[in-house]
Amino acid sequence: MTTRAPTPTLLGPATRHSGTRCLALCLLSVAGTGAALLLPAALGRTLDLLLAQAPATRWVLYCAGLVLLLALFDACETVLGATLDARTTAWLRRRLTGHVLAVGPRATARFGAGDLVARLVGNAAQAGTAPAARAALLAALAGPLGATVALGLLDPWLAAVFLAGAPVLTLLLRAFARDTSRCAAHYQQAQGLIASALAEAVDGHRTIAAAGTADRETARILRPLPDLSRAGHRMWRVQGRAAGQAVTVAPLLQLGVLAVAGVLLTRHRLSLGEVLAASRYAVLASGVGMLVGRLAALARARAGAARLDEVMAEPAPAYGERVLPAGPGRLELRGVRVRRGGRTVLDGVDLVVPGGTALAVVGRSGTGKSLLAALAGRLTDPDAGEVLLDGVPLRALAHGELRRAVGYAFERPALLGATVADTIGLGLASPSPARIREAARTARADDFVRRLPEGYATACGAAPCSGGEAQRLGLARAFAHGGRLLILDDALSSLDTVTEAHITESLLSGGADTTRLLVAHRAATAARADAVAWLDGGRVRAVGPHEQLWQNPEYRSAFGDGGLGGGEFGSGEFPSAPGDRASGHTACGDTAFAHRASGDRP
Numbered sequence: 001m002t003t004r005a006p007t008p009t010l011l012g013p014a015t016r017h018s019g020t021r022c023l024a025l026c027l028l029s030v031a032g033t034g035a036a037l038l039l040p041a042a043l044g045r046t047l048d049l050l051l052a053q054a055p056a057t058r059w060v061l062y063c064a065g066l067v068l069l070l071a072l073f074d075a076c077e078t079v080l081g082a083t084l085d086a087r088t089t090a091w092l093r094r095r096l097t098g099h100v101l102a103v104g105p106r107a108t109a110r111f112g113a114g115d116l117v118a119r120l121v122g123n124a125a126q127a128g129t130a131p132a133a134r135a136a137l138l139a140a141l142a143g144p145l146g147a148t149v150a151l152g153l154l155d156p157w158l159a160a161v162f163l164a165g166a167p168v169l170t171l172l173l174r175a176f177a178r179d180t181s182r183c184a185a186h187y188q189q190a191q192g193l194i195a196s197a198l199a200e201a202v203d204g205h206r207t208i209a210a211a212g213t214a215d216r217e218t219a220r221i222l223r224p225l226p227d228l229s230r231a232g233h234r235m236w237r238v239q240g241r242a243a244g245q246a247v248t249v250a251p252l253l254q255l256g257v258l259a260v261a262g263v264l265l266t267r268h269r270l271s272l273g274e275v276l277a278a279s280r281y282a283v284l285a286s287g288v289g290m291l292v293g294r295l296a297a298l299a300r301a302r303a304g305a306a307r308l309d310e311v312m313a314e315p316a317p318a319y320g321e322r323v324l325p326a327g328p329g330r331l332e333l334r335g336v337r338v339r340r341g342g343r344t345v346l347d348g349v350d351l352v353v354p355g356g357t358a359l360a361v362v363g364r365s366g367t368g369k370s371l372l373a374a375l376a377g378r379l380t381d382p383d384a385g386e387v388l389l390d391g392v393p394l395r396a397l398a399h400g401e402l403r404r405a406v407g408y409a410f411e412r413p414a415l416l417g418a419t420v421a422d423t424i425g426l427g428l429a430s431p432s433p434a435r436i437r438e439a440a441r442t443a444r445a446d447d448f449v450r451r452l453p454e455g456y457a458t459a460c461g462a463a464p465c466s467g468g469e470a471q472r473l474g475l476a477r478a479f480a481h482g483g484r485l486l487i488l489d490d491a492l493s494s495l496d497t498v499t500e501a502h503i504t505e506s507l508l509s510g511g512a513d514t515t516r517l518l519v520a521h522r523a524a525t526a527a528r529a530d531a532v533a534w535l536d537g538g539r540v541r542a543v544g545p546h547e548q549l550w551q552n553p554e555y556r557s558a559f560g561d562g563g564l565g566g567g568e569f570g571s572g573e574f575p576s577a578p579g580d581r582a583s584g585h586t587a588c589g590d591t592a593f594a595h596r597a598s599g600d601r602p
Contacts (some may be wrong), residue, residue: 029139089128114199126304330357413474
């Protein structure tokens with residue numbers, strides 16, 4: 001179950017997050033604009049006093065003070081604006097990262113890893129400038145408005161002349177804002193496509209090198225580059241056209257104001273100092289260049305925020321508040337159906353894993369084994385049906401309760417943490433060194449960890465691991481985690497047969513207080529489990545002991561097709577389900593498993 005809500009907008013919460021700094025920046029910007037508006041009047045008054053040979057020292061000091069004040073305000077705006085940008089960007093990245101992790105694999109499946117990185121790094125930085133850009137735009141608007149009012153105070157005719165041409169400037173700015181937003185969105189979209197293709201190529205660099213297709217991959221990665229170039233050039237053309245049109249209109253307005261001021265000067269309605277002030281106010285009032293720059297910055301910020309909002313609109317799983325009762329870890333799937341890419345991968349799956357038992361899940365590639373493992377620990381949700389642990393639906397469990405109860409080990413574990421010990425203890429509040437070492441010994445990782453330069457204190461970056469060693473660390477992490485349900489999603493595939501046998505023996509021979517679900521690709525692993533669930537055609541074809549199912553040639557072929565490597569869920573590949581075979585598991589298999597769980601051999 002996922003929460004559905006109207007498309008969120010991050011700019012509002014981001015602005016409120018730094019509300020004090022944003023308000024301070026607005027006040028500074030408006031104060032700077034106010035000082036800029038006072039300066040022409042002070043200069044005009046100083047000029048009139050000098051021409052009249054009257055004492056003007058005080059007004060000269062006023063002018064000098066205003067200039068210094070403008071410099072101070074500008075410096076403060078620069079520092080505060082940069083701080084506000086950094087804080088807002090950091091807040092946006094935290095929100096986006098948390099949401100992507102909450103959504104899980106669905107986010108990567110929809111947007112792609114590279115595109116998500118582009119949004120998290122580039123678009124978040126652009127969106128982070130929005131509060132400062134809004135404050136700057138407020139000041140940029142206050143300047144022309146204040147200058148127009150100042151012209152009216154000098155003489156109403158001066159304001160009337162300027163206002164006659166103001167609608168033209170307004171239309172130019174409106175068209176510019178609309179066109180810039182569209183161009184910025186196209187530009188950022190092309191950046192995301194390039195980043196996504198680059199991430200895919202980096203992930204598959206060995207395949208590219210082995211195939212000798214580096215040139216072809218380079219061309220594929222850079223295929224959106226012409227679109228990026230066109231969007232960039234279009235953005236500059238829009239800005240240049242707006243600036244050119246403004247340059248055409250603004251001087252005409254300034255000349256009109258000066259002409260009227262000259263007429264008023266001849267009629268002794270304005271002094272020479274007031275004409276000087278009027279000329280400066282005309283420049284401030286028609287300062288479209290400043291507005292163009294502020295609008296362009298805000299348009300880019302809004303376009304970046306829109307791309308973040310697309311990710312935030314992807315619903316995250318909703319968790320309940322229930323806790324698990326005391327129980328053995330009984331896992332149950334009821335009528336589970338899952339679709340991926342418009343195709344049904346699992347259809348009507350009913351499965352019961354008694355508490356304290358070990359169930360191996362086998363099947364050909366693409367039958368949904370890893371998807372079933374993801375459902376069992378709620379790394380994904382079914383489109384229909386229900387998954388229960390000790391009688392409680394996973395959707396009803398609190399997030400912390402669920403994660404404490406379920407441990408995972410994967411085919412390609414992510415080795416997160418500062419040190420090897422941190423990697424094994426990931427997710428635990430305060431793991432003891434003894435617990436870490438015991439888990440490593442169970443996973444047959446203790447020997448090679450002790451050979452590292454600093455042992456368990458070795459930094460992960462300084463501890464290069466083979467595929468098998470990485471899997472052993474992932475297994476150690478799952479063993480250290482504990483819980484009532486342990487899920488191994490092809491977590492033994494890179495181990496040599498001897499190591500796998502030792503770990504499987506430790507995993508399946510004891511620990512009856514933990515239910516174990518294993519995605520198995522080797523017959524030896526399936527044979528050691530209490531029972532086997534055989535997936536075929538998107539359904540559970542049979543459940544029973546390995547030796548019983550082994551009599552079926554089709555079951556045996558599932559281990560010999562060579563296509564059992566790799567996790568369907570992890571890779572995101574979900575083939576369509578073949579035609580219906582058996583509708584659910586066989587009754588005898590279920591009965592055998594239930595009896596075996598209670599200690600009776602069939």
